[in-house]
Amino acid sequence: MSHQVYLADRPQHFTVQPGETVLQAGLRHHLALPFGCQSGGCASCRVRLTQGEVEYPFPPPALSDAEIQAGYILMCLARPKTDLIIALHQPPMLDALRPRQLPCRVQHRRWLAHDVLGLSLKLPRGADFRWLPGQYLDILLDDGRRRSFSIANAPGGELLELHVRVTPGGRFAHWAAHEMPQRAILRFEGPLGAFYLREDSARPILMVAGGTGIAPIHAMLEDVLGRSGFTRPLHLFWGARTQRDLYLHERLLHWAAAHAHFDYTPVLSEADAPWPGEKGLVHEAVLRRHPDLHGFEAYLSGPPAMVRAGKSALLAAGLDADHLFYDSFDYAFETWPTLG
Known part of the structure; x- marks a missing residue:
């Protein structure tokens, strides 16, 4: 049977159909929910469950016992057993930063360390691409897969800075370091993730x-x-x-x-x-x-x-x-x- 999911800090709610995860249903309803690997490994979709019960196909690998005891779940794996209330703990402005797919041009390429390549990506004119410092983007590869990189610079300009570790098994990294044409055009999707500084606190x-x-x-x-x-x-x-x-x-x-x-x-x-x-x-x-x-x-x-x-x-x-x-x-x- 289907279940309702209510957002503790928002007026929205949505329906999860049988077999759907909380994340799949929320995105189907066009909500701005944080997510990443969809495999339970990155915890970008971690939220607090304040009421209800969920089940998983396997124990959520990214959550510690302390986080589970504190009521956190991973939306990418969780399937409701009852109606749910979840707290996103994210600023309302994140609703306006929905992921978008855009082209970009590789403006600069330089070695930051012996195995770390710095890429500067120039955004299209008038793109108005915004992000919260700490979020990441996905480079969209030709075979339909994605490669995730954190955005290494603060918002406010027309460039996105990436730090790419070049390892023997890294296909995209090896191509970017040794084969990528000058001023290559790439496509990306972002901003993604829920890693950003919470400013509603005075804690050190x-x-x-x-x-x-x-x-x-x-x-x-x-x-x-x-x-x-x-x-x-x-x-x-x-x-x-x-x-x-x-x-x-x-x-x-x-x-x-x-x-x-x-x-x-x-x-x-x-x-x-x-x-x-x-x-x-x-x-x-x-x-x-x-x-x-x-x-x-x-x-x-x-x-x-x-x-x-x-x-x-x-x-x-x-x-x-x-x-x-x-x-x-x-x-x-x-x-x-x-x-x-």
Whole structure:
């Protein structure tokens, strides 16, 4: 039988037909719902279930036990067993930022690190493409698949900046680095995802990035550090293997020197030279500096193993699940399918 889903913070509601997930039904009703991999791996569609009961085809891989106990579900996997009330916890302005498909031109291509390629994509004139810092886009590939990349710069110009890690098995990344023609035309869909800074809070902010997980964090920082009225304490921990992997190190040091409310701590797991800073796993460095996380807000971005370990450790240290946000760069789903 069908069930009704009501939005706790909105006037809308919609019907889920038998066999549909909450996400499929919401998008069928043209609601602006956050989503990503549709496989339970990225948690872009995480929402709080305030009333009702759902079932899954398998346990939701992106949710920790603490998140499940706090009432969170993944809309891409959840099927209602009863009528539901869900809380999106997203700003109303997100309704106006519905994903769109647009062309773009590759304006610049440069190496940011030995295995990270920076791409600057020029938007069409008059496109009025807007996004929240931290969101991502999907490059639409010729075979119908997609490749997801965080937008690494804050809104306000005609360029989108991407950080592309070039790995042996990365088809798009290898093509972009070695075969893509100058000024190539690409197509993308965006903005996507629910990873963005929540500004309805006064809590101090922890940002934890691993590798190219710095990209969406960089966009957030570029946005808020450029505002004179934003004074919430910010502490960024960026984990990398070696010093050469810290490809934004000098810029972040400059920002930390220029803004009294911003701290930056790089963490190396495999320091290959004398290194006076933090070593080991990045979430362990966070807890050495902040052992009690009651009253904090945290944003995690990077490889899935880092995000999983970081979520568990931070929640165990007192972080409230309602103030935990993350973007898992899950290589198990390198390309996303079309919705459906």
